[in-house]
Amino acid sequence: MEKPKFKTVQEVIASGEGLPERYLHTPTGDIESQPLDAPVPEMDIPAIDLILLLSPSDNGRQELTKLHSALSTWGVVQVMNHGMTEAFLEKIYELTKQFFALPTEEKQKYAREIGSIQGYGNDMILSDDQVLDWIDRLYLTTYPEDQRKLHFWPEIPAGFRETLHEYTMKQQVVIKQFFKGMARSLELDENCFLDMYGENAMMDTRFNLYPPCPRPDKVIGVKPHADGSAFTLLLPDKDVEGLQFLKDGKWYKAPIVPDTILINVGDQIEIMSNGIYKSPVHRVVTNREKERISVATFCVPGADQEIHPVEALVTETRPRLYKTVKKYVELYFEYYQQGRRPIEAALI
């Protein structure tokens, strides 16, 4: 059950009352006890040419090898040749910035209702001791179109709705190509992931604002988590770093590569690939001076789809790791706010 809502981060700042205790992390004694703003090395992930992934040429095969290597280690790639122009991506960033810069009363028209995810505001608080994330967000289901709740879709700034619709349709193309590329990189039939993902798959887009934060050493933007999606398309801020991935117990920062889309594997591809492709734990740290913006789209299999390891990836040397799951995302949110990894519930 959701606890009462708290102010948005922008409202906390505007109130001038200082930093509420509810945002402060206390050291736990493990890796998380380092100051959150400790410098970390940059991760070494490739930029993948999306079109080449579907090409039978030698270059295409090399691209598949690159993809396989990145997804089986980091679980993350940057994608180029995704069919969206620099100007179009710029428009999405601008509209996001403009939305969050609107007066509170205007944004509150799209406020999230208690107990549900869609809309403007902050994430659900599920327990009294939940440490709050330094993030305001607008969360919208964008696909299929008949699932849209348009009363949450901002009418101001002008063009927001149309651009989000256009972005959704363009992402659809990328999603299909990426699923096929992943299947090919594992020497599977090109449609095998797409078939499991289902015709009734959904897309949710989350617009994120991380305002400047007075205590980046103790306050986190998004606490460590892995995504519950099949995979996630992310437009990270073009100038301000903050996204970090965990590998072998250490944090690494994601590089900023202009005009690429960052794609990270989510738990459901980890399950479908029988653990070969990793759903990486990641977090967002805050910045003292600069605000940060990002736009994440979660690709979620249809609610009646059974998600399980693809048969061809279960072998004598690689026994089946995961059970069959359905409606994984529902289970996910419960675990996430408790700081637990939902995928553990799917382990055999």
Ligand SMILES: O=C(O)CCC(=O)C(=O)O
């Ligand atoms: O802001 C980011 O770069 C990442 C956000 C994220 O991990 C999420 O929304 O799941």
Ligand SMILES: [Fe+2]
């Ligand atoms: Fe995430």
